[in-house]
Amino acid sequence: MPLRHNGPPRSITFSTDDVPPPRRRAYWQASLAEVHLAMAIELSPERSFHAALEAHPLHDMMVIKASMTAHRARKLPSTALMGEEERCLLLINLDGYVELRQGQRAFSLSRHDIAMIDLQEPFDYHIPEQILVLALNLPRQSVAERLPQSADFAGIKLPASQPMQPITLSFFNNLFSTTGTAALHPPTSLRIAGHAVDLLGIALADVIDSRPNPSPYRANLLRRIKDFIEENLHEPLLRVETVAAKYRISTRYLAMLFRADGTTFSDFLRQRRLDRCRRQLEDRGAARRQIGEIALGAGFTSQAHFSRLFRATYQKTPRQYRSAFEGKPGPTRPTPAAPKPKAEMA
Template structure:
């Protein structure tokens, strides 16, 4: 994760620097300080790439942002931002809609259209911003635009599932290297699809052609979140996502997988990654396997060898920890 911040800069230069960085990341913005202007503007951003999705974890002093697209030069005509409030609150206005936000809530903004964002004035705010081209989503553009400036509650429904994943992502972004972000890219895009398709169902039914894909993304996000739970079974997954066990198996068959096979692959990959992590060098192989839901050490060792051609111990000793 690349960190961009105002720490160490003269107070008088911070706002101008932040405006320049924001223009490069999100487009031209008029960034205005709040009531604490006399102590100097402070802000930090940690930026990571998840395939077509750019994630920025922004921590900032109270301020307002008014963005107006350049009518002459617009190289990315349909770039959206989905924000997840990590800490604090605020409001967003776009297309004559106003959303008052609190921690956990989600908000969609179309950067090709004017919008106003304002942090709560009483405390610093932290926001995870996911920037992505509209074409990356399997949702019709006309439907996505209906969500501009609409609050997606993070307290219940599909919004809560998406919010929980994004809050976890915000908490662990600084731990992720290039290989982890590459592996998570599809999942991040799936979560975006789930959040927006779920909101479309609330504010106007999502097209039927997108519902199955959104449901599959929702199921994968649930499975990733609970991958370390040994009780993660097809039956538990079906119940948690309010579908029949038969339909769950059908969805995975259409995708060329089995439910149990998908869980096993993801767990083995997580164990393989942990076995080469120098921070976990003192942790036993059995503890790593149990932490990712393998209740039988013998079964784990057999499955690992079948997948990677080496036993877990051989893999750990022969692979350099960088």
């Protein structure tokens, strides 16, 4: 059945920019409910919260793009009426970092990672800084029909390193742009929705067929390790041996934990350091800080090395990137276009 918002499906937009800070939590909860996401939001009293959302209908789906700053959220108990169809959420991380938990699966999404969330089951997430995500809210049955009957896809992560990711990312990013700029004829909308679920089924099956059984102990251990890394990014001597010794595990076991999460210790550490530097380059309040100072504060030991990595990741030098944000109004960074998929750095 098509999504309904007190009438025929329509495009909707929400932003907290004009909402007084004391009312933003309730406003954002109501905004998420409009796209069938009943969430309880928890904000930090020490930090200002900003969020924006744009959503477009596509047959019985809703294509969503949202930007959010730091907060936590958990799914509220289902209030679905008898006969209302069950739904699920495809979540594509375009920029930033988010930690999620559904059932026994706890994992993080870095840039270009994808997750599948079953909206009939409890889940929660934590955004430590800010994030830009693309999402597809769709009937659960349409996904289940394209997978083995026994497939449980709640809380599945599709790492950016998967061969299907560039195709999946490009398709859904273009899908959002198309639904936002063109009124599709109903038969066309139906066919495109079918192709979207077909592609999603292929990507999910590729992961389901190769994944090991989930281990709550390993998931919780990896989450604690990532939290420790986040708190110590500024330490230039933060190495795999240091972290392994902290948690009394072997370096081989630590490498296995990250490999099961679709990344490596080095790649995760490098990307989190780059993310911290990028946020400070976007911050007009930090404009007086030298780029070398920002790099050293994130644990890089050489400004030249940092600049090479930054340019390879964001296609701009740190100075060019900072210049793009100078003189722009508003407390939050503008919503960027989805970056093009690229191969992981060695």
